[in-house]
Amino acid sequence: MIWETVLLALRAIRRNVLRSSLTILGVVIGVAAVISMVTAGSGATAKVTGDIAKLGSNMLHVRPGQAMRGPGGARIASARFTTADATAITNGIAGLAAVAPTAQTARQAISGSANWATSVTGTTAFYLIVRDWVLAEGRLFSEGEERAGAGVCLIGQTVKTQLFGNGSPVGSSLRLGTISFKVIGVLEKKGQSSFGQDQDDLVIVPLRTMQRRMAGNNDVEAIYVSVLDGVPTETVQAGIEELLRERRGILAGQEDDFHVRDMKEIIDTLAGTTTVLTALLSAVAGVSLLVGGIGIMNIMMVSVTERTREIGTRLAIGALERDVLLQFLVEAVVLAFFGGLIGIIVGLCSAAVIGRIIGVPFVFKPGVIAAAFLFSGTVGVVFGYFPARKAARLNPIEALRYE
Amino acid sequence: METNILISCAGVGKTYGSGANAMQALQSVDLDIATGEFVAMMGPSGSGKSTLLNILGCIDIPSSGSYQFEDVRVERLSRDKRALLRRHFLGFIFQGFNLLNRTSALENVELPLIYRKIPPRQRRIMALEALATVGLERWWQHTPGELSGGQQQRVAIARAIVGRPRILLADEPTGNLDTARSIEIIEMLRSFNRSEGITIVMVTHEADMAAYADRRIQFQDGRIVEDSSREVS
Ligand SMILES: Nc1ncnc2c1ncn2[C@@H]1O[C@H](COP(=O)(O)OP(=O)(O)OP(=O)(O)O)[C@@H](O)[C@H]1O
Ligand SMILES: [Mg+2]
Numbered sequence: 001m002i003w004e005t006v007l008l009a010l011r012a013i014r015r016n017v018l019r020s021s022l023t024i025l026g027v028v029i030g031v032a033a034v035i036s037m038v039t040a041g042s043g044a045t046a047k048v049t050g051d052i053a054k055l056g057s058n059m060l061h062v063r064p065g066q067a068m069r070g071p072g073g074a075r076i077a078s079a080r081f082t083t084a085d086a087t088a089i090t091n092g093i094a095g096l097a098a099v100a101p102t103a104q105t106a107r108q109a110i111s112g113s114a115n116w117a118t119s120v121t122g123t124t125a126f127y128l129i130v131r132d133w134v135l136a137e138g139r140l141f142s143e144g145e146e147r148a149g150a151g152v153c154l155i156g157q158t159v160k161t162q163l164f165g166n167g168s169p170v171g172s173s174l175r176l177g178t179i180s181f182k183v184i185g186v187l188e189k190k191g192q193s194s195f196g197q198d199q200d201d202l203v204i205v206p207l208r209t210m211q212r213r214m215a216g217n218n219d220v221e222a223i224y225v226s227v228l229d230g231v232p233t234e235t236v237q238a239g240i241e242e243l244l245r246e247r248r249g250i251l252a253g254q255e256d257d258f259h260v261r262d263m264k265e266i267i268d269t270l271a272g273t274t275t276v277l278t279a280l281l282s283a284v285a286g287v288s289l290l291v292g293g294i295g296i297m298n299i300m301m302v303s304v305t306e307r308t309r310e311i312g313t314r315l316a317i318g319a320l321e322r323d324v325l326l327q328f329l330v331e332a333v334v335l336a337f338f339g340g341l342i343g344i345i346v347g348l349c350s351a352a353v354i355g356r357i358i359g360v361p362f363v364f365k366p367g368v369i370a371a372a373f374l375f376s377g378t379v380g381v382v383f384g385y386f387p388a389r390k391a392a393r394l395n396p397i398e399a400l401r402y403e
Numbered sequence: 404m405e406t407n408i409l410i411s412c413a414g415v416g417k418t419y420g421s422g423a424n425a426m427q428a429l430q431s432v433d434l435d436i437a438t439g440e441f442v443a444m445m446g447p448s449g450s451g452k453s454t455l456l457n458i459l460g461c462i463d464i465p466s467s468g469s470y471q472f473e474d475v476r477v478e479r480l481s482r483d484k485r486a487l488l489r490r491h492f493l494g495f496i497f498q499g500f501n502l503l504n505r506t507s508a509l510e511n512v513e514l515p516l517i518y519r520k521i522p523p524r525q526r527r528i529m530a531l532e533a534l535a536t537v538g539l540e541r542w543w544q545h546t547p548g549e550l551s552g553g554q555q556q557r558v559a560i561a562r563a564i565v566g567r568p569r570i571l572l573a574d575e576p577t578g579n580l581d582t583a584r585s586i587e588i589i590e591m592l593r594s595f596n597r598s599e600g601i602t603i604v605m606v607t608h609e610a611d612m613a614a615y616a617d618r619r620i621q622f623q624d625g626r627i628v629e630d631s632s633r634e635v636s
Contacts, residue, residue, distance in 0.1 A: 004517065015505060313501045316462050317562075318490025318518045320483050396462050400497060 031343025332384020
């Protein structure tokens with residue numbers, strides 16, 4: 001019986017294809033929006049998580065100043081680190097793969113007539129180990145160059161193209177501000193970070209060079225620490241905290257004036273952010289699904305009015321209220337289902353396109369598809385019920401006389 | 404001489420609307436119809452013929468009085484119970500065919516059987532038989548739009564008789580047809596009455612058609628003013 005009712009509904013829908021398609025348009029858009037948001041959102045989360053794992057999930061990041069606590073928690077200016085702090089960590093803590101002190105600044109990079117504003121990182125060769133980064137060509141800083149603060153640099157792919165085009169820049173020179181550097185290596189392409197930053201837009205110089213010739217101080221802004229595989233980062237983190245408290249003369253009971261961050265924390269925060277964003281966007285998309293449901297209700301009401309005589313005939317011939325109710329309810333559900341099906345296809349396609357544009361992978365989530373089907377079915381039942389009840393409650397006498 | 408009373412109305416009245424708009428379509432109708440009778444109801448427009456037919460067909464209930472179908476007091480039944488009564492015991496030919504548009508003759512005839520939950524194969528056989536009875540077996544695929552008025556009325560008749568009802572109620576079955584078609588239809592109805600013993604109550608305003616019936620009832624202002632089978636005071 002239910003199968004026959006479905007066939008009947010299909011026929012009623014086919015009878016007016018154009019109107020039926022317009023009816024389900026709202027549901028199509030709603031479902032498509034939800035699906036594409038959730039799919040693109042999961043893609044973004046996957047990308048962020050993957051990216052940070054690539055940064056090295058066993059990486060610690062040590063900075064002066066207190067960790068931010070809540071909104072508006074101003075960072076208290078604290079004493080900078082020095083190269084000696086980095087050395088102390090290297091010598092005092094077990095289980096480390098590499099330690100890289102860094103300082104950063106921004107400069108205009110100039111080569112011949114080419115001119116490019118970029119960021120300059122002063123660090124040691126270990127930085128590339130910590131960041132899991134390799135050279136595309138050339139060589140790293142030698143120990144001697146690092147110690148002497150020589151005028152040599154490594155450049156990222158973006159800087160390379162901006163200043164040197166397609167040719168090999170190794171051996172050429174460039175100026176950062178007024179200081180001249182020799183390019184000794186080119187970094188491999190790393191692409192955009194999760195924040196949309198171009199990670200290849202940088203010049204790396206020896207830390208000593210930056211301190212002496214560019215910043216004019218001995219400051220280290222941050223120390224990157226890479227923990228050996230199998231060594232718990234928590235232990236290392238605690239060791240570094242203890243060591244630095246001692247070195248910075250912080251008494252028991254006083255708060256740290258620096259903080260050690262585990263990359264995992266950052267992953268969680270970022271993944272959390274994308275999840276919240278996805279949820280918000282999906283909620284907005286859900287509203288359009290609601291509007292789609294109202295569209296179905298609207299057209300079903302019209303359809304019931306148009307088919308008053310048919311309903312009257314059915315009732316007079318012996319249809320029960322529930323037979324008529326079921327007929328129109330099934331029609332609404334079948335309509336909504338079609339809407340859901342088309343919406344899922346459209347949603348997945350647009351998620352694939354969006355993913356390609358913003359550069360996140362396509363993550364197929366079967367759960368979302370099932371939920372979308374369920375949801376559109378529910379929309380059909382909820383918004384089909386009212387018109388179906390109107391049909392079922394018609395007075396057969398009046399329905400038969402209806403013109 | 405009546406052997407078996409099928410339908411019995413006692414003081415049936417019907418009022419439409421209420422208060423100042425109240426319109427008394429039927430006033431205290433007493434009427435018994437026996438199994439196997441062929442009754443014609445006549446009377447001027449607005450005299451309450453359709454109203455009574457709808458009550459006899461359990462589509463409507465009287466505002467006053469009682470209506471008994473076999474031994475069921477119809478006015479006491481719920482809406483759904485009356486629908487079941489219609490489903491199983493009654494056949495209707497409506498004033499103006501009321502076939503489903505864009506639905507084949509066969510499917511139109513199958514409709515009452517669907518609600519009786521008869522399985523598709525058997526349903527199809529029964530519907531084709533009914534169409535054959537009205538001489539439309541070759542037209543089963545055609546939709547009402549592709550059939551003439553007379554053919555449409557015959558489909559409507561097939562739909563009314565396909566479930567072998569106890570009683571067939573016809574509201575002006577020849578109203579929209581020319582004389583030749585009308586005679587065809589009325590003879591068809593009479594043959595059902597004669598050969599299958601189906602009780603028929605038919606509303607008509609044509610005396611020629613009424614002449615085919617065994618019993619003629621005349622209406623005036625919501626009352627029976629003449630009944631060929633008895634004296635009405
Ligand atoms: N649903 C209704 N609401 C209000 N008044 C109605 C309704 N149905 C019928 N009437 C009124 O009741 C009276 C009887 O109507 P009915 O349809 O029974 O007449 P009839 O004898 O069948 O006439 P006709 O030969 O024109 O079909 C008419 O005056 C009509 O206007
Ligand atoms: Mg009438």
